[in-house]
Amino acid sequence: MTIRPASDRALLVEFDRVISPAANAQVRSLTVALAGLRGILNLHPAFASVLVEFDPRLVAHDAVEALVRERAGASSEPDADDRLIEIAVRYGGDGGPDLEDVARHAGLAAEAVVKLHSSATYTVYFVGFATCFPYLGGLPEALATPRLSAPRKLVPAGSVAIGGSQAGVYPLASPGGWRLIGRTRLPLFDIHGEPPALLRMGDRVRFVPVKGPER
Amino acid sequence: MSRIRVIVPGLESSVQDLGRFGWAHFGVSASGAADPLALRAGNLLVGNAENAAGVEMTLVGAELEFESAAVIALTGSDFGSGLPLWTPVEIPPGGLIRCTATRGGARCYLCVRGGIQAPKIMGSASAHLMTGVGGGRLRKGDVLAIGDAAIRRPRKPASGFPSWSPTPTLRATAGPQAEWFGEELYRHAYRVSEESNRMGLRLRGPALTGLAAHMISEGVPLGAIQAPPDGQPIILFVEHQTTGGYPKPANVISADFWRLGQMRPRDEIRFERVTIDEALRFLQRQEEWLYSL
Numbered sequence: 001m002t003i004r005p006a007s008d009r010a011l012l013v014e015f016d017r018v019i020s021p022a023a024n025a026q027v028r029s030l031t032v033a034l035a036g037l038r039g040i041l042n043l044h045p046a047f048a049s050v051l052v053e054f055d056p057r058l059v060a061h062d063a064v065e066a067l068v069r070e071r072a073g074a075s076s077e078p079d080a081d082d083r084l085i086e087i088a089v090r091y092g093g094d095g096g097p098d099l100e101d102v103a104r105h106a107g108l109a110a111e112a113v114v115k116l117h118s119s120a121t122y123t124v125y126f127v128g129f130a131t132c133f134p135y136l137g138g139l140p141e142a143l144a145t146p147r148l149s150a151p152r153k154l155v156p157a158g159s160v161a162i163g164g165s166q167a168g169v170y171p172l173a174s175p176g177g178w179r180l181i182g183r184t185r186l187p188l189f190d191i192h193g194e195p196p197a198l199l200r201m202g203d204r205v206r207f208v209p210v211k212g213p214e215r
Numbered sequence: 216m217s218r219i220r221v222i223v224p225g226l227e228s229s230v231q232d233l234g235r236f237g238w239a240h241f242g243v244s245a246s247g248a249a250d251p252l253a254l255r256a257g258n259l260l261v262g263n264a265e266n267a268a269g270v271e272m273t274l275v276g277a278e279l280e281f282e283s284a285a286v287i288a289l290t291g292s293d294f295g296s297g298l299p300l301w302t303p304v305e306i307p308p309g310g311l312i313r314c315t316a317t318r319g320g321a322r323c324y325l326c327v328r329g330g331i332q333a334p335k336i337m338g339s340a341s342a343h344l345m346t347g348v349g350g351g352r353l354r355k356g357d358v359l360a361i362g363d364a365a366i367r368r369p370r371k372p373a374s375g376f377p378s379w380s381p382t383p384t385l386r387a388t389a390g391p392q393a394e395w396f397g398e399e400l401y402r403h404a405y406r407v408s409e410e411s412n413r414m415g416l417r418l419r420g421p422a423l424t425g426l427a428a429h430m431i432s433e434g435v436p437l438g439a440i441q442a443p444p445d446g447q448p449i450i451l452f453v454e455h456q457t458t459g460g461y462p463k464p465a466n467v468i469s470a471d472f473w474r475l476g477q478m479r480p481r482d483e484i485r486f487e488r489v490t491i492d493e494a495l496r497f498l499q500r501q502e503e504w505l506y507s508l
Contacts (some may be wrong), residue, residue: 004391007466008494010436012391019431031240042239046436046458051434053239056469056495057502128242128458129432131346172346191336191348197241 001072003027003065009041009056013068015131016048019137022207023048024125026072028201033071039064045126045201047135083203087169087184088210089118089160095183098145102162102179114209116140117181121165122205130174132189132197136205153201158184160207171197182207217285219327221357223278225314227344228353230331231324233266235339235349239434239457246343246454249273249413250322250476252377252501253291257326259508260288260303260373262365267330268275268340272323274479276314277353281306281324285361286369290446292319292379292477301376303369320379320477328369332362344413345454364470370508381482385473386489386497390463391433391442396425399462400486405448409480413454415441416478422446423464432460438475439466440486450475467480470497 006012011029016023024047031045034052039059044051054064091114094098103110122136129135146166155161155176155193161168170176171188184207188198199205221228231254234247244355248254248271255265270277276294285306294314298304306312314323333340333350343351353359387400405420423442424506435441439451441461450467452475468473468489478484489497 005388005491006391006434006463007436007438008388008468008491008498010434010466012433014433017431035240036237041236042245042457044239044436044457046433047431049433051436051458052238053436054496061491119290126458127240128434129456131242133242135432187383195241196337198239201240 003068005061006051010051010053011068012049012051012062012063013072014049017124019047021137027126030068030072031201033074034068037132044128046128047125064210085199085203085205086208087186087205089182089184089207090210091182095156095159096181097183101147102143102181106142108142113143113181116143118207118209124199124201124203124205126201127199130172132171132199134168134188134199134205139165139167141165145179145215147177148179151175155180156183158186160184217283217361219359219361220280220282221277221282221353221355221359222280222311224353224355224357225272225277226275227273228277228343229271229342230268230333230353230359231271231341232268232339232352234318234341234453235337237341240335241349242457243337244453244455244457245437246341246349246413247339248324248476249453250291250324250443250473252473253322253324253476253507254326256301256373256376256508257288257290257324257504258330259505260290260301260370261326261328262367262369263326263328263330264364264366266332266477267326267364269326269331270353272314272325272484274321275316276323278313281308281310281312283308287312287443288326291323292317292321294318294323302372317479322476322477327361328365329360330364332360343454371470375504377473379477381479382484383478383482384485384487385471385474385480386468386487386494387440387465387496388468388489388491390465392430392462393464395428395462396423396433396442396464399423400448401488404483404485407478407480407482407484411480413452415455416450416452416475418448418450418484420447423448425462425464432458432463435459435492437495438472439463440465440467469495470494470501
């Protein structure tokens with residue numbers, strides 16, 4: 001674990017410089033351990049690091065660093081509430097305009113892409129970048145597809161996507177360069193929900209194909 | 216309950232408090248006032264808690280009609296309303312405040328005694344304009360309720376308030392990948408691009424060159440200076456993404472966040488390197504000024 005200042009009000013705690021389940025488990029554990037502590041304003045977990053933002057008027061860098069060192073070692077027990085979330089997806093069609101491109105890149109039929117994508121179990125590495133956007137690990141290697149060279153100006157909410165070797169779902173309509181293979185109607189973000197995000201770090205996710213026209 | 220009617224909304228006006236903290240692990244950045252110092256000062260001047268919601272106006276201000284008598288303070292930049300800035304002002308019933316184009320920096324705040332009463336979404340009344348969380352831009356005909364959140368008497372006019380410049384120097388501490396970069400950032404002037412918004416301030420100038428090393432996405436804070444592959448810096452602003460994969464040579468200091476909120480397209484900025492200890496001393500001085508109000 002390395003800790004260094006990112007700003008006059010943030011420390012970057014890095015467990016690794018590559019994506020690994022072990023480092024991600026440490027990220028998750030530290031994020032849980034630091035939640036709600038005095039002076040901590042925001043926690044930004046990522047693949048292998050946590051950015052800890054704090055109020056420098058209330059706590060100093062060295063105090064936050066000491067807290068991180070104390071809490072990072074305290075517990076690496078996974079949470080008892082490991083969850084499996086199923087996401088119903090209508091693959092292809094208007095909601096999945098890039099399904100054929102992903103199939104071509106993989107040298108597979110579109111049906112085989114759907115079968116592979118919906119047979120894997122994914123893990124939420126972290127939720128970040130944009131509102132409630134889940135970074136999912138566990139995409140079958142055959143489905144890894146480079147991002148679009150020019151991002152779309154508008155990706156509809158619920159788009160199920162592949163970006164390189166990552167899988168994800170766009171919770172809100174936004175610009176985006178990932179390949180869209182289907183769409184879900186399950187809301188990933190509900191401002192009145194507690195919490196507002198459907199998916200949390202550490203959740204396992206499966207995609208379930210649904211047939212028929214979009215309602 | 217007393218109300219304010221939006222007669223003309225201006226270019227990009229919205230309700231802002233100091234932001235929505237505690238949700239970055241769900242990808243939600245804080246949003247909040249682009250110039251937090253001006254909002255805090257305005258609130259303190261009218262006798263509110265510093266984090267009460269006010270109206271943020273950008274480049275071209277709003278025309279607002281007050282149903283009943285109110286005490287307001289305009290802070291930040293002069294938007295040509297004819298009213299004194301950084302001063303509590305009594306508005307008569309039916310009074311109209313007419314802001315126009317800025318005569319200074321990018322933002323002007325209207326704080327009203329009692330605060331703007333807006334629903335708190337995830338703990339904050341701030342509009343996050345890029346996602347619509349907490350509301351959006353004010354529109355013609357919108358009605359804002361004035362709350363009863365005043366906590367003390369209005370204060371005397373402020374002195375020594377921050378002075379805006381179209382050629383500001385932003386002080387910055389080393390970013391997490393500072394050692395990847397040379398000195399370009401500190402040697403040259405950069406111009407604020409028209410493509411800037413509340414997510415990011417895009418700069419144009421000599422490209423930042425550095426190690427073309429690959430990094431995986433990591434958390435990014437407010438004020439982070441990112442160097443994308445084209446080397447044109449982007450300063451992450453109040454509605455910034457919560458994680459990013461571009462290296463960061465530097466980070467604007469907290470005491471200069473207000474300057475970010477006042478930067479206009481085409482302004483020319485320079486960066487000055489400071490240590491974290493220096494940055495915290497500048498912040499301390501700024502807080503002392505604020506609490507002297």
